[in-house]
Amino acid sequence: MPELPEVETMRCGVLPVVGSRITNAQRPECRLRPILFEPDIRTFDQRVRGQEIVDVGRRGKRVMIHLGNEDVIVIEPRMTGLVLLADPPGLEHLRLRLTLTGGPSKQLLFWDRRGLGTVRLLAADELKLKVDSKLGPDALSVTHHELKNKLKTSRRAIKVALLDQAVVAGIGNLYAAEILFLSGIDPRTRCDGLTGPQWKRIQQATHTVLQEAIQHEGSTLSDGTYRNALNGEGGYQNYHRVYDRVDASCIRCKKGRVRRIVQAQRSTFFCPKCQQRRGLHHTVRAN
DNA sequence: CATATGTCCTGAGAGC
DNA sequence: TGCTCTCAGGACATAT
Numbered sequence: 001m002p003e004l005p006e007v008e009t010m011r012c013g014v015l016p017v018v019g020s021r022i023t024n025a026q027r028p029e030c031r032l033r034p035i036l037f038e039p040d041i042r043t044f045d046q047r048v049r050g051q052e053i054v055d056v057g058r059r060g061k062r063v064m065i066h067l068g069n070e071d072v073i074v075i076e077p078r079m080t081g082l083v084l085l086a087d088p089p090g091l092e093h094l095r096l097r098l099t100l101t102g103g104p105s106k107q108l109l110f111w112d113r114r115g116l117g118t119v120r121l122l123a124a125d126e127l128k129l130k131v132d133s134k135l136g137p138d139a140l141s142v143t144h145h146e147l148k149n150k151l152k153t154s155r156r157a158i159k160v161a162l163l164d165q166a167v168v169a170g171i172g173n174l175y176a177a178e179i180l181f182l183s184g185i186d187p188r189t190r191c192d193g194l195t196g197p198q199w200k201r202i203q204q205a206t207h208t209v210l211q212e213a214i215q216h217e218g219s220t221l222s223d224g225t226y227r228n229a230l231n232g233e234g235g236y237q238n239y240h241r242v243y244d245r246v247d248a249s250c251i252r253c254k255k256g257r258v259r260r261i262v263q264a265q266r267s268t269f270f271c272p273k274c275q276q277r278r279g280l281h282h283t284v285r286a287n
Numbered sequence: 288c289a290t291a292t293g294t295c296c297t298g299a300g301a302g303c
Numbered sequence: 304t305g306c307t308c309t310c311a312g313g314a315c316a317t318a319t
Contacts, residue, residue, distance in 0.1 A: 001291080001292035001293080002292080002293085003292085003293090035294095035315060035316090061293075076293085076294085077293090078292085078293045078294065078315095079291080079292050079293055079294090079315095079316090079317090080292080080293095080316090080317080080318095093317095112316095113316085113317060113318075114292095114315080114316045114317050114318085115315080115316055115317085116293070116294080116315055116316065116317095117293090118294090154308085154309090155301095155302085155308075155309070156308085156309065156310090160309090160310085163293090165293090165294085172292070172293070173291095173292065173293085174292075221291080221292075222291095222319090223291070223292085223318070223319070225292085225318090226292090264309095264310065264311085265310090265311070265312080266291095266292090267290095267291085
């Protein structure tokens with residue numbers, strides 16, 4: 001679930017450890033591990049030991065921990081991963097512990113209940129190949145020209161295209177629905193049928209929704225998994241306009257009822273009245 | 288037992 | 304026909 005706002009909240013939460021030094025890296029207690037952990041923990045530990053954390057950044061839905069030797073720890077939480085300074089929800093699913101010294105926190109943790117998340121230690125020259133080349137511009141800074149140019153010939157539905165991290169990095173299922181609601185655009189609209197002003201509205205709505213969500217520290221859904229770095233809940237779930245609100249009356253027009261459809265095997269929520277399609281021929285069929 | 292948030296992979300089918 | 308684009312489905316692991 002962590003999408004851009006949740007990952008950005010994690011990033012800000014661990015920012016205070018910039019300037020700390022890593023004493024060691026361990027894969028604690030549990031034998032469970034992330035789907036991908038590279039290199040092996042022994043090599044990982046050797047390479048990070050004694051290194052200073054010089055910055056904590058973010059690329060799309062990944063947290064980037066930059067070390068003094070220019071190596072970067074790239075953490076991808078995927079469905080249930082958390083980057084924490086506080087003690088985790090349970091020790092059972094703790095996947096990585098960095099012991100720290102010389103700063104406000106004595107640890108930086110990666111906790112992941114489902115274990116689909118990944119942790120990689122990459123040298124500077126590997127970053128371009130393994131991270132940058134797979135991601136489009138960050139959703140917070142993407143321009144409407146970039147969106148339009150990448151998608152104007154695409155036959156995909158706009159909702160599906162917004163989830164493509166190679167197009168724009170950071171948007172997931174929840175925020176795609178919120179963004180298109182704010183844009184007033186039917187999620188089934190084909191990209192090649194969108195007009196210039198519509199691309200601009202999508203870009204503006206993307207910025208607005210993501211910034212709002214960051215201010216509220218992301219969305220903690222009913223499963224309660226997502227937490228900020230101090231193990232607190234996000235607050236944006238109370239401000240969702242359409243996500244997970246099937247049959248509720250639309251907050252804008254008050255008349256339409258929020259509808260749920262399935263696109264690319266994921267739920268899409270929208271208001272059929274506020275998000276009118278212009279013509280059938282510009283729409284991608286959804287089941 | 289179906290469902291949920293993200294990504295990667297494969298294979299089939301659509302369309303230029 | 305041939306190439307490219309797109310989507311369906313499975314895999315990953317777990318709790319409601």
